[in-house]
Amino acid sequence: MRVSTVPATGRTVSNPVIPGFHPDPSVCRAGDDYYLACSSFEYFPGVPLFHSRDLVHWTQIGNALDRPSQLRLPLDSPSSGGIYAPTLRHHDGRFWLIVTNVSGDGNLLFTATDPAGPWSDPIPLPGVHGIDPDLAWDDDGVCWCTTAGVGQVSLDPHTGETTGPQRRIWSGTPGAKAPEAPHLYRIGDYWYLLIAEGGTERCHGVSVARGRTPTGPFEPCPHNPVLTHRGTDHPVQNTGHADLAQAPDGSWWMVLLGVRPGGGTPGWHVLGRETFLAPVDWVDGWPVVGEVPSVLPAPAWPLHPPAAAPDARDDFDLSELAPHWVSLRHRPAEACTTKERPGSLTLRARGGSLDDTDVTFVGRRQQHLSCRVRALADVTEGRGGLAVRLDEHHHYDIEATPGEVLVRARVGPLNTVVASRPIPAGPVVLRIDVTATRTLQDARTGPDTVRIGVEEPDGTFLELALLDGRYLSTEVAGGFTGRVIGMFAAAGSVHFDWFDYEPLD
Incomplete structure (x- = not known):
């Protein structure tokens, strides 16, 4: 049975919804507001944070890691090192952000009552191994951390202490390399495990599995990958590293990274990996991802564009730099x-x-x-x-x-x-x-x-x-x-x- 959750409106909006070097998007909803975080690699401040009321128009409200006590990047750390793949979640009245600093500190957890900051100093997670950590809470209040691989361990998010050994819960699609970017959700009767695989280049894609418990066993979707542009001439390539959000009207949407190659063969992308938006339907209990075009059918609810364009001249009249400066x-x-x-x-x-x-x-x-x-x-x-x-x-x-x-x-x-x-x-x-x-x-x-x-x-x-x-x-x-x-x-x-x-x- 097909359940369409994305109504047609006749309106369109631009995609990517956050253009430029904004990869590995993770989104969460708190009431009528959405918040989104991205990887920042060797740049300081780290982990740009965005706010939206409609999933389409995003305004940067700050950077989660804006103090040296939160973000240590040695001067000899390489470019494309640093901060990888945050997961942003809202749970029990607080915002939770988990990231990997591959340039020295490993996996770290931060909290805030206001996503615009300030965010806490880091809670080290020495018992969490692997990049791309995710957080999910079950009905008993147990916090599960899932990482690329795909490995999982329970932890106390207040102290960073883990319970028991980390165990492999799914290996992704046979023959597909680099199962990573896991996100775990309770939707209806199932726990859904969303991953990226195929590598973050042209073979990138999104696959999903489901189970009755957050620890599995997990049954892969018979139609994996649920999203990929590999082997196509689509203008958006490298699609993957996705996260899901549900809108107030019950519709489901996916944020994901993609690139826009230009020129001839093999095609060169220069803006980095950008944040795109795609609609999601549910068919027989599995997510079906819609088109990822440059012009996207607009959501049915009211749109809330920012009051001012972000691409303005800066005369440096303020005592502090605006959050988009790195x-x-x-x-x-x-x-x-x-x-x-x-x-x-x-x-x-x-x-x-x-x-x-x-x-x-x-x-x-x-x-x-x-x-x-x-x-x-x-x-x-x-x-x-x-x-x-x-x-x-x-x-x-x-x-x-x-x-x-x-x-x-x-x-x-x-x-x-x-x-x-x-x-x-x-x-x-x-x-x-x-x-x-x-x-x-x-x-x-x-x-x-x-x-x-x-x-x-x-x-x-x-x-x-x-x-x-x-x-x-x-x-x-x-x-x-x-x-x-x-x-x-x-x-x-x-x-x-x-x-x-x-x-x-």
Whole structure:
């Protein structure tokens, strides 16, 4: 029997619902509100948190791990290390967040009464082994933690102490690698175990099993995977790492990660893994996942778009940075402040370039396939500029010193100055234009182009370099992250009067 829980409305909304590098989404509902957390890897603060009233429009309300006591990322920890795969849950009047810090601290548990923070210091979980931990409570109040593998152990979430050995409860689909991202739910008469498998690349997918108890035994869905785009030409690929939420009208929805490859063969995704939304029906007691298109049929309940667009210019007039700003591994106050020069962001150099793991960098995720980024930099006391970053070995940047700007490209072992030009004394407007490829020249056409230069006093763009965007993609660089565009200091102190991010899609 088919039970359709997703009514047709005739309206549409955009997908992904949280664009840009926002992978591994986990969602929970508290009353009429939804909250969502994502992985953050080597960036600080960690675990961005979002709020929505309709599952479609999301506003970042903070970052769960915003203190050094919560998030320890050694300066030598690699890019794509750090914080993996949070699970966010609301239970017994509190919010619970469990994550893995693969760069040293292992599995950690945090709590809060308000998801906007503050969140507690971490509760270590030495008895929980494996990444992608999940939390679920049974009718007796027992808390079950399930991890990639798929292993399970009961624990006291207040102390972090586990009870008994961790045991394997399901191995996923035979022949599918990397069973991970487990989420356990009580829905009706069954406990459903949702996992990702196939690896987080093009073969990624979502499978499900069910059992009468949270510990199994689990019966796999006869139609697994319930979601995958492997072997298709769908514009959204790598679909997986999902979580379920039920709406007030009883309908079910899935948040999941996916990528939007561009260009020719093999296709390059540059924004990282993004958060998408898909409707879910129930057929004979199994979830059936609907289409994951770029334009999604809107939910039937009232939509609540944010009051203001998030992609606004920042004049750094506030004493603290907005939550969408991230840095690398940590952000000491002496290296990054808006208080030294009111109305400006002052960055003091630590590492000497974007090649260094301790470089002073403040950026935001690229969220649009085409965008324009500008910043007004004063380098009279130092050297720094504007960069598009994937990791230490893959970045494009424009660096200003008193009297000169230069464009540098780092692609793996190749590190070269592409262009340079003298500039007059005083602040300079640095600019990066990213333009998505719309027409393929041949199968080797890249996903986008990156134009880098400066603006003249009359606003004219002086282009210094035109670079192929494929080299700042996961398919080239590897890893799990996406592009972050921002400001850096390579020597002395650099003051940024403003930063402007303009979507051009």
